Amino acid sequence: MTIPDLTRDDSHDDPAPALPRVVDEQTWQAELAELRRREKAATRELDAIAAQRRRLPMVKMPEYTLEGAFGPIRLVDMFEGHHQLIVYNHMWHPGEEFQCGGCTYFSSQFTRLDFLGNYDARFVIVTQGPIDEALAYRNRVGNQMAWYSTANSAFGADVGAPPHGGFALNVFLRDGEDVYRTWHTDGRGVEQVTHIFPLVDLLPYGRQEHWQDSPEGWPQGEAYAGWPEPEDIARWYGR
Template sequence: MSSEAMTQRPGLPPVADSEAWERQLAALRVREKAATRELDAIAAQRRRLPMVEMPDYTLVGAEGPVRLVDVFGGRSQLITYHHMWRDGAAWQCGGCTGHTSQYTRLGFLEPYDARFVIVTQGEIGEALAYRETVGNRMDWYSTAGSDFGADVGAPAGGGFAVNVFLRDGDTVYRTWHTDGRGTEQLSHIFPLIDILPWGRQEEWQDSPPGWPQSPTYSGWLDSPDIARRYGPG
Protein backbone atom coordinates (compact mmCIF):
# COMPACT_ATOMS: atom_id res chain seq x y z
CA MET A 1 0.00 0.00 0.00
CA SER A 2 1.41 3.40 -0.91
CA SER A 3 1.92 6.03 1.75
CA GLU A 4 -0.41 8.31 -0.21
CA ALA A 5 -3.29 5.88 0.43
CA MET A 6 -3.14 6.34 4.19
CA THR A 7 -3.19 9.08 6.77
CA GLN A 8 -2.26 8.50 10.38
CA ARG A 9 -2.35 10.23 13.76
CA PRO A 10 -0.16 9.16 16.68
CA GLY A 11 -1.58 6.26 18.65
CA LEU A 12 -4.24 5.46 16.05
CA PRO A 13 -4.32 3.05 13.10
CA PRO A 14 -3.75 4.66 9.72
CA VAL A 15 -6.87 5.69 7.82
CA ALA A 16 -7.27 4.14 4.37
CA ASP A 17 -9.96 3.99 1.73
CA SER A 18 -12.16 0.89 1.57
CA GLU A 19 -10.24 -0.73 -1.26
CA ALA A 20 -6.88 -0.39 0.47
CA TRP A 21 -8.38 -1.63 3.75
CA GLU A 22 -9.84 -4.70 2.04
CA ARG A 23 -6.44 -5.59 0.55
CA GLN A 24 -4.73 -5.40 3.94
CA LEU A 25 -7.53 -7.41 5.58
CA ALA A 26 -7.30 -10.09 2.88
CA ALA A 27 -3.55 -10.40 3.46
CA LEU A 28 -4.10 -10.79 7.21
CA ARG A 29 -6.89 -13.30 6.63
CA VAL A 30 -4.43 -15.61 4.85
CA ARG A 31 -2.39 -15.83 8.06
CA GLU A 32 -5.50 -16.16 10.25
CA LYS A 33 -6.79 -19.07 8.17
CA ALA A 34 -3.36 -20.72 8.26
CA ALA A 35 -3.36 -20.42 12.06
CA THR A 36 -6.83 -21.99 12.19
CA ARG A 37 -5.66 -24.94 10.09
CA GLU A 38 -2.61 -25.33 12.35
CA LEU A 39 -4.85 -25.38 15.43
CA ASP A 40 -6.95 -28.08 13.73
CA ALA A 41 -3.79 -30.10 13.13
CA ILE A 42 -2.71 -29.63 16.76
CA ALA A 43 -6.13 -30.82 17.94
CA ALA A 44 -5.80 -33.88 15.71
CA GLN A 45 -2.42 -34.65 17.29
CA ARG A 46 -3.92 -34.13 20.75
CA ARG A 47 -6.60 -36.73 19.99
CA ARG A 48 -3.81 -39.21 19.22
CA LEU A 49 -1.89 -38.73 22.48
CA PRO A 50 -1.49 -41.78 24.70
CA MET A 51 -2.98 -41.64 28.19
CA VAL A 52 -1.81 -42.48 31.71
CA GLU A 53 -3.79 -44.55 34.19
CA MET A 54 -4.47 -42.69 37.45
CA PRO A 55 -4.64 -44.02 41.02
CA ASP A 56 -7.96 -44.07 42.85
CA TYR A 57 -7.75 -40.59 44.42
CA THR A 58 -10.26 -39.28 46.94
CA LEU A 59 -11.17 -35.59 46.83
CA VAL A 60 -13.65 -33.64 48.96
CA GLY A 61 -16.72 -31.93 47.54
CA ALA A 62 -19.64 -30.04 49.01
CA GLU A 63 -21.20 -33.32 50.16
CA GLY A 64 -17.99 -34.81 51.56
CA PRO A 65 -15.33 -37.24 50.28
CA VAL A 66 -15.68 -38.35 46.67
CA ARG A 67 -13.61 -40.64 44.48
CA LEU A 68 -12.06 -39.08 41.40
CA VAL A 69 -14.05 -41.47 39.21
CA ASP A 70 -17.26 -40.10 40.74
CA VAL A 71 -16.28 -36.48 40.05
CA PHE A 72 -17.14 -37.32 36.42
CA GLY A 73 -20.80 -37.34 37.47
CA GLY A 74 -21.45 -40.37 35.30
CA ARG A 75 -19.85 -38.81 32.23
CA SER A 76 -16.88 -40.21 30.34
CA GLN A 77 -14.72 -37.06 30.08
CA LEU A 78 -13.65 -34.53 32.70
CA ILE A 79 -11.83 -31.18 32.59
CA THR A 80 -10.36 -29.89 35.85
CA TYR A 81 -9.18 -26.32 36.39
CA HIS A 82 -6.74 -26.25 39.30
CA HIS A 83 -7.24 -22.93 41.08
CA MET A 84 -4.22 -21.48 42.89
CA TRP A 85 -4.79 -21.25 46.65
CA ARG A 86 -3.28 -19.59 49.73
CA ASP A 87 -4.69 -20.88 53.00
CA GLY A 88 -6.50 -18.22 55.02
CA ALA A 89 -6.23 -15.50 52.36
CA ALA A 90 -9.29 -13.29 51.92
CA TRP A 91 -8.63 -13.03 48.18
CA GLN A 92 -7.23 -15.81 46.06
CA CYS A 93 -5.31 -15.55 42.77
CA GLY A 94 -6.82 -12.80 40.64
CA GLY A 95 -5.85 -14.53 37.41
CA CYS A 96 -7.57 -17.79 38.40
CA THR A 97 -10.58 -15.95 39.78
CA GLY A 98 -10.94 -13.87 36.64
CA HIS A 99 -10.37 -16.79 34.30
CA THR A 100 -12.97 -19.03 35.92
CA SER A 101 -15.53 -16.22 36.20
CA GLN A 102 -16.22 -16.55 32.47
CA TYR A 103 -17.49 -20.13 32.79
CA THR A 104 -21.07 -19.43 33.82
CA ARG A 105 -22.90 -21.83 31.50
CA LEU A 106 -21.40 -25.27 30.97
CA GLY A 107 -24.43 -27.20 29.81
CA PHE A 108 -22.98 -27.28 26.28
CA LEU A 109 -20.55 -29.97 27.50
CA GLU A 110 -23.34 -32.43 28.33
CA PRO A 111 -23.98 -33.60 24.74
CA TYR A 112 -20.24 -34.31 24.52
CA ASP A 113 -20.37 -36.61 27.57
CA ALA A 114 -18.11 -34.22 29.52
CA ARG A 115 -17.95 -32.17 32.71
CA PHE A 116 -15.85 -29.17 33.89
CA VAL A 117 -15.02 -28.58 37.58
CA ILE A 118 -12.70 -26.55 39.79
CA VAL A 119 -10.13 -28.29 41.98
CA THR A 120 -8.09 -26.46 44.62
CA GLN A 121 -5.65 -27.23 47.40
CA GLY A 122 -7.81 -25.18 49.78
CA GLU A 123 -9.91 -26.72 52.53
CA ILE A 124 -13.37 -27.36 51.10
CA GLY A 125 -15.22 -25.03 53.51
CA GLU A 126 -12.94 -22.11 52.63
CA ALA A 127 -13.09 -22.99 48.95
CA LEU A 128 -16.88 -23.05 48.83
CA ALA A 129 -17.12 -19.78 50.76
CA TYR A 130 -14.75 -18.14 48.28
CA ARG A 131 -16.74 -19.58 45.39
CA GLU A 132 -19.81 -17.84 46.77
CA THR A 133 -17.97 -14.56 47.38
CA VAL A 134 -16.80 -14.24 43.78
CA GLY A 135 -19.99 -15.61 42.21
CA ASN A 136 -18.39 -18.69 40.67
CA ARG A 137 -21.00 -21.23 39.53
CA MET A 138 -19.03 -24.40 38.94
CA ASP A 139 -18.72 -27.31 41.33
CA TRP A 140 -15.55 -27.09 43.44
CA TYR A 141 -13.51 -29.92 44.93
CA SER A 142 -10.64 -29.90 47.40
CA THR A 143 -7.51 -31.98 46.97
CA ALA A 144 -6.01 -30.75 50.26
CA GLY A 145 -5.91 -34.26 51.71
CA SER A 146 -4.84 -35.97 48.50
CA ASP A 147 -1.79 -36.19 46.25
CA PHE A 148 -4.02 -35.57 43.26
CA GLY A 149 -3.14 -31.89 42.73
CA ALA A 150 0.58 -32.43 43.15
CA ASP A 151 0.53 -35.41 40.79
CA VAL A 152 -1.11 -33.43 37.97
CA GLY A 153 1.01 -30.28 38.05
CA ALA A 154 -0.82 -28.23 40.71
CA PRO A 155 0.86 -28.81 44.09
CA ALA A 156 0.12 -26.86 47.26
CA GLY A 157 1.70 -23.44 46.95
CA GLY A 158 2.15 -23.97 43.22
CA GLY A 159 0.56 -22.56 40.12
CA PHE A 160 -2.62 -23.21 38.21
CA ALA A 161 -3.20 -25.93 35.64
CA VAL A 162 -5.78 -27.58 33.44
CA ASN A 163 -6.05 -31.34 33.15
CA VAL A 164 -8.28 -33.60 31.09
CA PHE A 165 -9.30 -37.13 32.01
CA LEU A 166 -11.13 -40.04 30.40
CA ARG A 167 -13.08 -42.64 32.33
CA ASP A 168 -13.43 -46.25 31.25
CA GLY A 169 -15.67 -47.91 33.79
CA ASP A 170 -14.05 -47.27 37.18
CA THR A 171 -10.62 -46.58 35.69
CA VAL A 172 -9.52 -42.97 35.12
CA TYR A 173 -6.85 -41.91 32.63
CA ARG A 174 -5.09 -38.56 32.27
CA THR A 175 -5.10 -37.44 28.63
CA TRP A 176 -3.92 -33.80 28.51
CA HIS A 177 -2.41 -31.01 30.60
CA THR A 178 -1.51 -27.35 30.20
CA ASP A 179 -0.61 -24.37 32.34
CA GLY A 180 0.64 -20.80 31.94
CA ARG A 181 -0.41 -19.18 28.68
CA GLY A 182 -1.57 -22.57 27.44
CA THR A 183 -4.86 -21.84 29.18
CA GLU A 184 -5.56 -18.85 26.91
CA GLN A 185 -7.02 -21.13 24.25
CA LEU A 186 -9.69 -22.12 26.79
CA SER A 187 -10.75 -18.50 27.33
CA HIS A 188 -12.89 -16.03 25.46
CA ILE A 189 -11.38 -13.11 27.38
CA PHE A 190 -8.12 -12.73 25.48
CA PRO A 191 -9.48 -13.64 22.04
CA LEU A 192 -11.99 -10.79 22.41
CA ILE A 193 -9.38 -8.33 23.68
CA ASP A 194 -6.88 -9.36 21.00
CA ILE A 195 -9.20 -8.31 18.16
CA LEU A 196 -9.50 -4.77 19.58
CA PRO A 197 -7.43 -2.14 17.73
CA TRP A 198 -5.14 -1.64 20.74
CA GLY A 199 -5.11 -5.29 21.84
CA ARG A 200 -4.14 -6.04 25.43
CA GLN A 201 -2.16 -2.82 25.76
CA GLU A 202 0.57 -4.64 27.71
CA GLU A 203 4.15 -3.48 27.39
CA TRP A 204 5.51 -6.87 26.23
CA GLN A 205 3.36 -6.84 23.10
CA ASP A 206 4.58 -5.87 19.66
CA SER A 207 2.53 -2.73 18.98
CA PRO A 208 3.10 0.30 16.72
CA PRO A 209 4.79 3.37 18.20
CA GLY A 210 2.42 5.53 20.20
CA TRP A 211 0.01 2.71 21.06
CA PRO A 212 -1.24 2.79 24.69
CA GLN A 213 0.75 0.26 26.69
CA SER A 214 0.80 -0.49 30.41
CA PRO A 215 2.57 -2.95 32.71
CA THR A 216 1.61 -6.59 32.23
CA TYR A 217 -1.54 -7.61 34.16
CA SER A 218 -2.48 -4.00 34.93
CA GLY A 219 -5.70 -4.27 32.94
CA TRP A 220 -6.78 -7.55 34.48
CA LEU A 221 -9.67 -7.60 36.94
CA ASP A 222 -8.47 -8.63 40.39
CA SER A 223 -10.44 -10.89 42.74
CA PRO A 224 -12.24 -8.02 44.54
CA ASP A 225 -13.26 -6.65 41.13
CA ILE A 226 -14.75 -10.02 40.20
CA ALA A 227 -16.62 -10.19 43.53
CA ARG A 228 -18.10 -6.72 43.01
CA ARG A 229 -19.29 -7.58 39.50
CA TYR A 230 -20.49 -11.16 39.96
CA GLY A 231 -20.70 -11.89 43.69
CA PRO A 232 -23.92 -11.97 45.72
CA GLY A 233 -23.63 -8.44 47.10
Protein backbone atom coordinates (compact mmCIF):
# COMPACT_ATOMS: atom_id res chain seq x y z
CA MET A 1 0.00 0.00 0.00
CA THR A 2 1.30 3.44 -0.89
CA ILE A 3 1.42 5.98 1.90
CA PRO A 4 -0.97 8.80 0.98
CA ASP A 5 0.40 12.27 0.50
CA LEU A 6 -1.55 14.13 3.14
CA THR A 7 -0.12 17.47 2.03
CA ARG A 8 -1.40 17.22 -1.54
CA ASP A 9 -3.99 20.02 -1.26
CA ASP A 10 -5.98 22.11 1.20
CA SER A 11 -9.44 20.61 0.60
CA HIS A 12 -11.55 19.60 3.59
CA ASP A 13 -13.93 17.13 1.98
CA ASP A 14 -11.52 14.22 1.40
CA PRO A 15 -12.11 11.29 3.79
CA ALA A 16 -9.33 10.15 6.11
CA PRO A 17 -7.58 6.91 5.04
CA ALA A 18 -8.63 5.23 8.30
CA LEU A 19 -10.24 6.17 11.60
CA PRO A 20 -9.82 5.08 15.23
CA ARG A 21 -13.06 4.11 16.92
CA VAL A 22 -15.15 7.00 18.23
CA VAL A 23 -16.01 6.92 21.95
CA ASP A 24 -17.38 9.29 24.56
CA GLU A 25 -15.10 11.65 26.51
CA GLN A 26 -15.11 9.53 29.69
CA THR A 27 -14.01 6.39 27.82
CA TRP A 28 -11.31 8.32 25.96
CA GLN A 29 -9.95 9.82 29.19
CA ALA A 30 -9.83 6.38 30.82
CA GLU A 31 -7.89 4.83 27.93
CA LEU A 32 -5.59 7.85 27.75
CA ALA A 33 -4.86 7.47 31.47
CA GLU A 34 -3.93 3.81 30.94
CA LEU A 35 -1.56 4.78 28.12
CA ARG A 36 -0.13 7.58 30.23
CA ARG A 37 0.87 5.08 32.92
CA ARG A 38 2.97 3.23 30.33
CA GLU A 39 4.41 6.50 29.00
CA LYS A 40 5.45 7.56 32.51
CA ALA A 41 7.04 4.16 33.12
CA ALA A 42 9.00 4.53 29.87
CA THR A 43 10.15 8.00 30.94
CA ARG A 44 11.41 6.64 34.26
CA GLU A 45 13.22 3.83 32.41
CA LEU A 46 14.86 6.36 30.09
CA ASP A 47 15.98 8.30 33.17
CA ALA A 48 17.51 5.10 34.56
CA ILE A 49 19.24 4.39 31.25
CA ALA A 50 20.68 7.92 31.21
CA ALA A 51 21.92 7.39 34.77
CA GLN A 52 23.65 4.18 33.71
CA ARG A 53 25.13 5.96 30.71
CA ARG A 54 26.65 8.57 33.02
CA ARG A 55 28.36 5.75 34.93
CA LEU A 56 29.90 4.06 31.88
CA PRO A 57 33.67 3.70 31.88
CA MET A 58 35.58 5.34 29.03
CA VAL A 59 38.41 4.59 26.62
CA LYS A 60 41.36 6.91 26.01
CA MET A 61 41.71 7.90 22.37
CA PRO A 62 44.99 8.28 20.51
CA GLU A 63 45.76 11.60 18.89
CA TYR A 64 43.95 12.26 15.60
CA THR A 65 44.25 15.02 13.05
CA LEU A 66 41.20 15.63 10.88
CA GLU A 67 40.44 18.30 8.28
CA GLY A 68 38.21 21.29 8.96
CA ALA A 69 37.09 24.34 7.05
CA PHE A 70 40.37 26.08 7.93
CA GLY A 71 42.76 23.17 7.47
CA PRO A 72 44.08 20.34 9.66
CA ILE A 73 42.66 20.20 13.17
CA ARG A 74 43.36 17.92 16.10
CA LEU A 75 40.47 16.01 17.64
CA VAL A 76 41.11 17.72 20.97
CA ASP A 77 40.78 21.14 19.29
CA MET A 78 37.39 20.22 17.81
CA PHE A 79 35.97 20.62 21.33
CA GLU A 80 36.61 24.39 21.00
CA GLY A 81 37.31 24.63 24.72
CA HIS A 82 34.33 22.55 25.84
CA HIS A 83 34.78 19.31 27.75
CA GLN A 84 32.17 17.24 25.88
CA LEU A 85 31.79 16.54 22.17
CA ILE A 86 29.04 14.72 20.27
CA VAL A 87 30.11 13.44 16.84
CA TYR A 88 27.77 12.18 14.15
CA ASN A 89 29.60 10.21 11.47
CA HIS A 90 27.80 10.97 8.21
CA MET A 91 27.91 8.27 5.53
CA TRP A 92 29.73 9.25 2.34
CA HIS A 93 29.61 7.88 -1.20
CA PRO A 94 32.49 9.19 -3.33
CA GLY A 95 31.48 11.12 -6.41
CA GLU A 96 27.78 11.39 -5.54
CA GLU A 97 26.05 14.76 -5.84
CA PHE A 98 23.64 13.88 -3.01
CA GLN A 99 24.81 11.75 -0.13
CA CYS A 100 23.01 9.34 2.21
CA GLY A 101 19.37 10.37 2.50
CA GLY A 102 19.01 9.14 6.06
CA CYS A 103 22.11 11.01 7.28
CA THR A 104 21.04 14.15 5.44
CA TYR A 105 17.53 13.84 6.91
CA PHE A 106 18.91 13.32 10.41
CA SER A 107 21.42 16.16 10.39
CA SER A 108 19.13 18.68 8.66
CA GLN A 109 16.96 19.02 11.78
CA PHE A 110 19.74 20.58 13.86
CA THR A 111 19.61 24.26 12.97
CA ARG A 112 20.20 25.70 16.44
CA LEU A 113 22.92 24.07 18.53
CA ASP A 114 24.27 27.00 20.54
CA PHE A 115 22.33 25.80 23.60
CA LEU A 116 24.82 22.95 23.98
CA GLY A 117 27.38 25.50 25.09
CA ASN A 118 25.37 25.93 28.29
CA TYR A 119 26.08 22.25 28.96
CA ASP A 120 29.80 22.51 28.16
CA ALA A 121 29.32 20.57 24.92
CA ARG A 122 29.46 20.76 21.14
CA PHE A 123 27.86 18.68 18.33
CA VAL A 124 29.62 18.23 14.99
CA ILE A 125 29.56 16.08 11.86
CA VAL A 126 32.51 14.02 10.67
CA THR A 127 32.49 12.32 7.28
CA GLN A 128 34.83 10.22 5.16
CA GLY A 129 34.41 12.66 2.26
CA PRO A 130 37.23 15.05 1.36
CA ILE A 131 36.77 18.29 3.25
CA ASP A 132 36.14 20.46 0.17
CA GLU A 133 33.44 18.09 -1.07
CA ALA A 134 32.01 17.70 2.42
CA LEU A 135 31.68 21.45 2.94
CA ALA A 136 30.17 21.86 -0.53
CA TYR A 137 27.57 19.22 0.30
CA ARG A 138 26.89 20.88 3.66
CA ASN A 139 26.05 24.10 1.83
CA ARG A 140 24.10 22.30 -0.89
CA VAL A 141 21.61 20.87 1.59
CA GLY A 142 21.52 23.87 3.94
CA ASN A 143 23.11 22.05 6.89
CA GLN A 144 23.95 24.25 9.89
CA MET A 145 26.39 22.02 11.78
CA ALA A 146 30.19 22.21 11.71
CA TRP A 147 31.66 19.54 9.41
CA TYR A 148 35.04 17.82 9.52
CA SER A 149 36.65 15.20 7.31
CA THR A 150 38.34 11.99 8.41
CA ALA A 151 39.34 11.07 4.85
CA ASN A 152 43.02 11.13 5.79
CA SER A 153 42.60 9.86 9.34
CA ALA A 154 41.81 6.54 11.00
CA PHE A 155 39.37 8.30 13.32
CA GLY A 156 36.19 7.31 11.42
CA ALA A 157 37.15 3.65 11.18
CA ASP A 158 38.16 3.59 14.85
CA VAL A 159 34.77 4.85 16.04
CA GLY A 160 32.54 2.59 13.96
CA ALA A 161 32.26 4.52 10.68
CA PRO A 162 34.92 3.25 8.25
CA PRO A 163 35.15 4.24 4.58
CA HIS A 164 32.18 2.84 2.64
CA GLY A 165 30.65 1.93 6.01
CA GLY A 166 27.64 3.09 7.98
CA PHE A 167 26.83 5.98 10.24
CA ALA A 168 27.58 6.28 13.94
CA LEU A 169 27.01 8.53 16.91
CA ASN A 170 29.79 8.91 19.47
CA VAL A 171 30.39 11.04 22.55
CA PHE A 172 33.79 12.14 23.81
CA LEU A 173 35.08 13.75 26.98
CA ARG A 174 38.16 16.01 27.15
CA ASP A 175 40.43 16.19 30.18
CA GLY A 176 43.10 18.73 29.33
CA GLU A 177 44.82 17.40 26.21
CA ASP A 178 43.44 13.88 26.68
CA VAL A 179 40.30 12.72 24.86
CA TYR A 180 38.15 9.78 25.92
CA ARG A 181 35.33 7.95 24.16
CA THR A 182 32.37 7.60 26.52
CA TRP A 183 29.43 6.34 24.42
CA HIS A 184 28.54 4.95 21.00
CA THR A 185 25.44 3.90 19.10
CA ASP A 186 24.29 3.29 15.54
CA GLY A 187 21.20 1.99 13.74
CA ARG A 188 17.96 2.91 15.47
CA GLY A 189 19.89 3.95 18.56
CA VAL A 190 20.32 7.32 16.85
CA GLU A 191 16.55 7.91 17.02
CA GLN A 192 16.78 8.96 20.66
CA VAL A 193 18.46 12.25 19.71
CA THR A 194 16.04 13.18 16.94
CA HIS A 195 12.74 15.00 17.20
CA ILE A 196 11.57 13.60 13.87
CA PHE A 197 10.36 10.18 14.93
CA PRO A 198 8.99 11.13 18.36
CA LEU A 199 6.79 13.68 16.58
CA VAL A 200 5.69 11.25 13.89
CA ASP A 201 5.00 8.54 16.48
CA LEU A 202 2.46 10.86 18.13
CA LEU A 203 0.31 10.80 15.00
CA PRO A 204 -2.65 8.41 14.69
CA TYR A 205 -1.07 6.77 11.63
CA GLY A 206 2.49 6.77 13.01
CA ARG A 207 5.32 6.21 10.56
CA GLN A 208 3.05 4.29 8.19
CA GLU A 209 5.72 1.63 7.65
CA HIS A 210 4.85 -2.04 7.28
CA TRP A 211 6.90 -3.19 10.28
CA GLN A 212 4.90 -1.10 12.76
CA ASP A 213 2.11 -2.63 14.81
CA SER A 214 -0.94 -0.74 13.53
CA PRO A 215 -4.67 -1.53 13.39
CA GLU A 216 -5.89 -3.36 10.34
CA GLY A 217 -6.68 -0.99 7.50
CA TRP A 218 -4.20 1.66 8.63
CA PRO A 219 -2.14 3.23 5.81
CA GLN A 220 1.19 1.41 5.68
CA GLY A 221 3.92 1.18 3.07
CA GLU A 222 7.54 0.25 2.69
CA ALA A 223 10.13 1.20 5.28
CA TYR A 224 11.53 4.71 4.74
CA ALA A 225 8.74 5.56 2.30
CA GLY A 226 7.99 8.81 4.14
CA TRP A 227 11.60 9.92 4.34
CA PRO A 228 12.52 12.92 2.18
CA GLU A 229 15.26 12.75 -0.40
CA PRO A 230 18.34 14.97 0.00
CA GLU A 231 17.06 17.02 -2.95
CA ASP A 232 13.88 17.73 -0.97
CA ILE A 233 15.89 18.88 2.04
CA ALA A 234 18.01 21.17 -0.12
CA ARG A 235 14.82 22.70 -1.54
CA TRP A 236 13.25 23.15 1.91
CA TYR A 237 16.33 25.06 3.03
CA GLY A 238 16.21 27.31 -0.03
CA ARG A 239 19.15 25.73 -1.85
